[in-house]
Amino acid sequence: DVKVTQSSRYLVKRTGEKVFLECVQDMDHENMFWYRQDPGLGLRLIYFSYDVKMKEKGDIPEGYSVSREKKERFSLILESASTNQTSMYLCASGQTSNQPQHFGDGTRLSIL
Amino acid sequence: AQTVTQSQPEMSVQEAETVTLSCTYDTSESNYYLFWYKQPPSRQMILVIRQEAYKQQNATENRFSVNFQKAAKSFSLKISDSQLGDTAMYFCAFMHNTDKLIFGTGTRLQVFP
Known part of the structure; x- marks a missing residue:
């Protein structure tokens, strides 16, 4: 079974802090994705990566950055x-060629 | 740009009954993929079913089946013999050849005993 692991289920941080959300997948997938999920808005793509050290902006990249230094790990950074x-942040990974994505459990992040 | 619309924010069904969740999408592409994902209260998103646009036959997975109407750009999910464990948020999603998923806003399904 594909396993996508997000480092925290719940996280509380303060305004202005630099926040790191970590995601690790164990299936050697090429693609990794970060989404945020908000009620009534569904899932919106923040950033994605097709390969190590490669990243592309999704639909709502403002205020975020990402890092992919190793194939299995994709980090989301709130500067x-x-x-x-x-919000709820979901990480996903997938193989190429229009294959389904596999999701982690999500991190519910609260910024106070 | 592609869009996905789920017009039913909430639905409910009695156990053992059948329910259909609606999804429409907009695209100018001819070849693409459609998915239904399920997110139970425990939160992990799980793939329910997948449809390839060039296949005319509707996909089925046990109690889950789709009604794919390409001309109408409609992709509804039918759940037969509903079970309490089917209670979840259901998301319809579209994928073109970029491997990016475009999600609808979701339908919250409650199955009652």
């Missing part, structure tokens, strides 16, 4: 957290 970044 200076703000209250409007309070």
